[in-house]
Amino acid sequence: MSSFAAADDLRLREVHAPQSEVAHFGPDQPLRMDAGVDLAPFTIAYQTYGTLNAAKSNAVLICHALTGDQHVANVHPVTGKPGWWEIMVGPGRPIDTDRYFVICSNVLGGCMGTTGPASINPATGRPWGLDLPVVTIRDMVRAQAMLIDRLGIDQLFCVAGGSMGGMQVLQWAASYPERVFSALPIAAAARHSSQNIAFHEVGRQAVMADPEWRAGRYFDHGVRPLKGLAVARMAAHITYLSDEALQRKFGRKLQNRAAPTFSFDADFQIESYLRHQGSSFVERFDANSYLYVTRAMDYFDIAEDYGSLAKAFKGTKTRFCVVSFTSDWLFPTSESRAVVHALNAGGAPVSFVEVETDKGHDAFLLDEPDLFAAMRGFLDSAARARGLMGAR
Amino acid sequence: MSAARVDLLMISQMVERGARVLDVGCGDGELLRLLAETRDVDARGVELSQRGVNDCVAKGLFVVQGDADTDLVDYPDDAFDYVILSQTLQATRQPRRVLEQMLRIGRRAIVSFPNFGHWRIRWQLATRGRMPITKNLSYSWYDTPNIHFCTIRDFVALTEEIDAKIERAVALDSAGASVGVSAPWWVWNLFGEQAVFVLERGRKI
Numbered sequence: 001m002s003s004f005a006a007a008d009d010l011r012l013r014e015v016h017a018p019q020s021e022v023a024h025f026g027p028d029q030p031l032r033m034d035a036g037v038d039l040a041p042f043t044i045a046y047q048t049y050g051t052l053n054a055a056k057s058n059a060v061l062i063c064h065a066l067t068g069d070q071h072v073a074n075v076h077p078v079t080g081k082p083g084w085w086e087i088m089v090g091p092g093r094p095i096d097t098d099r100y101f102v103i104c105s106n107v108l109g110g111c112m113g114t115t116g117p118a119s120i121n122p123a124t125g126r127p128w129g130l131d132l133p134v135v136t137i138r139d140m141v142r143a144q145a146m147l148i149d150r151l152g153i154d155q156l157f158c159v160a161g162g163s164m165g166g167m168q169v170l171q172w173a174a175s176y177p178e179r180v181f182s183a184l185p186i187a188a189a190a191r192h193s194s195q196n197i198a199f200h201e202v203g204r205q206a207v208m209a210d211p212e213w214r215a216g217r218y219f220d221h222g223v224r225p226l227k228g229l230a231v232a233r234m235a236a237h238i239t240y241l242s243d244e245a246l247q248r249k250f251g252r253k254l255q256n257r258a259a260p261t262f263s264f265d266a267d268f269q270i271e272s273y274l275r276h277q278g279s280s281f282v283e284r285f286d287a288n289s290y291l292y293v294t295r296a297m298d299y300f301d302i303a304e305d306y307g308s309l310a311k312a313f314k315g316t317k318t319r320f321c322v323v324s325f326t327s328d329w330l331f332p333t334s335e336s337r338a339v340v341h342a343l344n345a346g347g348a349p350v351s352f353v354e355v356e357t358d359k360g361h362d363a364f365l366l367d368e369p370d371l372f373a374a375m376r377g378f379l380d381s382a383a384r385a386r387g388l389m390g391a392r
Numbered sequence: 393m394s395a396a397r398v399d400l401l402m403i404s405q406m407v408e409r410g411a412r413v414l415d416v417g418c419g420d421g422e423l424l425r426l427l428a429e430t431r432d433v434d435a436r437g438v439e440l441s442q443r444g445v446n447d448c449v450a451k452g453l454f455v456v457q458g459d460a461d462t463d464l465v466d467y468p469d470d471a472f473d474y475v476i477l478s479q480t481l482q483a484t485r486q487p488r489r490v491l492e493q494m495l496r497i498g499r500r501a502i503v504s505f506p507n508f509g510h511w512r513i514r515w516q517l518a519t520r521g522r523m524p525i526t527k528n529l530s531y532s533w534y535d536t537p538n539i540h541f542c543t544i545r546d547f548v549a550l551t552e553e554i555d556a557k558i559e560r561a562v563a564l565d566s567a568g569a570s571v572g573v574s575a576p577w578w579v580w581n582l583f584g585e586q587a588v589f590v591l592e593r594g595r596k597i
Contacts, residue, residue, distance in 0.1 A: 381452025
């Protein structure tokens with residue numbers, strides 16, 4: 001068996017029988033989806049860290065980004081790499097697992113154990129593929145709320161996340177204001193911009209243009225649209241970085257060669273890097289799932305749903321800390337500022353930090369001291385207000 | 393607290409307990425923290441510098457990055473009991489507009505500023521013929537953030553122009569002590585190194 005085939009077995013195991021906690025919701029507990037369909041049964045796969053206190057007041061829900069998953073602070077079961085936010089979550093980290101009970105669930109439409117297009121449709125016994133109703137951010141949050149109910153938690157101490165995770169944070173605050181004591185949307189926006197929808201469409205078209213996509217039924221043919229999905233990832237990855245960071249890291253440096261080869265080989269380091277990003281991504285991610293999660297972000301527009309942003313957050317008692325990054329051109333500071341203005345208009349307690357960095361959108365995943373200081377300060381003061389400081 | 397920021401202590405004593413307060417140009421949050429700790433206020437801040445905002449948030453204060461000149465319009469009417477502008481008026485581009493906005497979004501405005509009419513400043517200008525540089529105003533004219541200096545009398549004239557009512561006023565000398573409470577304006581204007589005003593909306597506003 002090739003190493004790729006072995007990795008694919010691991011990937012499929014995580015879709016169908018994940019190495020995570022799993023919550024099943026039967027026909028008696030359908031998920032009301034924005035598409036106008038009741039989804040039942042469905043499954044949510046999740047990880048937890050730390051201990052829930054007796055008052056159940058120390059729960060932090062982390063919402064993952066587009067292609068993230070529930071493996072925040074443990075070794076990834078498919079890639080064997082460290083958790084995607086170990087730098088932020090753990091004992092003594094800003095989201096301190098000695099103090100907080102941390103929950104992260106795989107989003108609806110994902111491919112790490114929560115119901116998504118790669119999961120089995122109980123009506124057919126075959127994977128859902130494109131028969132799964134289109135998922136929205138609000139659907140993801142509804143599903144998470146059902147999980148939080150299942151865990152017996154009334155109010156979350158904090159909901160935190162970056163990028164698409166930040167969108168879920170904002171949706172939580174709008175949908176369930178009384179269930180969110182504090183909210184930490186990072187590098188996020190209250191809507192997906194035209195440019196961002198455009199980038200997502202390029203990615204989806206790359207997947208769908210791959211002949212192996214087979215109109216979304218590739219699993220029936222024993223193939224996968226790996227090339228299309230890799231190209232989608234390569235294009236998207238550029239948007240997560242900044243021109244400055246790329247120039248600093250790669251410049252025009254050549255890859256293991258002294259001169260250009262006058263071919264279309266990966267002469268430049270940046271080409272080689274992007275190809276690697278593409279090929280390692282497809283080992284762990286499902287192509288149809290990529291279509292669903294990108295679509296969910298595209299449909300996101302809180303102002304449209306509530307009449308205006310200010311109305312969405314009117315009267316909220318949730319404490320907010322909104323964070324953006326100077327070099328993030330995918331979710332620029334202006335988008336965060338629009339959220340802050342709406343919160344201010346409603347008198348909500350809100351802080352807003354724009355972290356200076358050249359690392360682009362992905363800065364929320366990296367070691368940014370200003371981000372860490374802001375999160376510590378915000379969470380510590382919220383913990384004092386919630387009476388959690390003694391828990392340490 | 394340094395003697396130079398004795399105005400902060402004075403301002404904190406002017407704020408009612410439990411009030412809703414917005415500190416415009418809150419710097420590293422020294423006044424907000426003082427207010428939160430000693431007056432139990434709902435303390436919010438606006439600060440232009442990222443460094444200041446980050447320091448405030450790290451202290452657990454609610455502060456947003458913003459500009460006194462442009463961002464106060466985003467707040468609704470009567471959002472606060474007090475809107476404070478401490479040692480920042482002279483650095484705004486449109487001091488009159490800022491004051492009007494403060495009195496729109498807050499029931500009261502508290503403003504502290506360095507008095508350019510102080511005798512030492514007048515003396516320097518008169519004897520040397522050059523822009524004054526003092527302990528509190530230590531910038532050279534070409535690199536100062538302070539673009540709209542005023543004297544106490546200038547400020548009083550502005551409050552009349554925008555129909556604001558002076559509820560209370562204090563002038564502080566270089567030692568941080570109040571200049572004679574019942575002294576006339578000209579005495580304050582000569583011996584007050586800085587001034588603190590509490591303003592209310594007049595009838596027309």
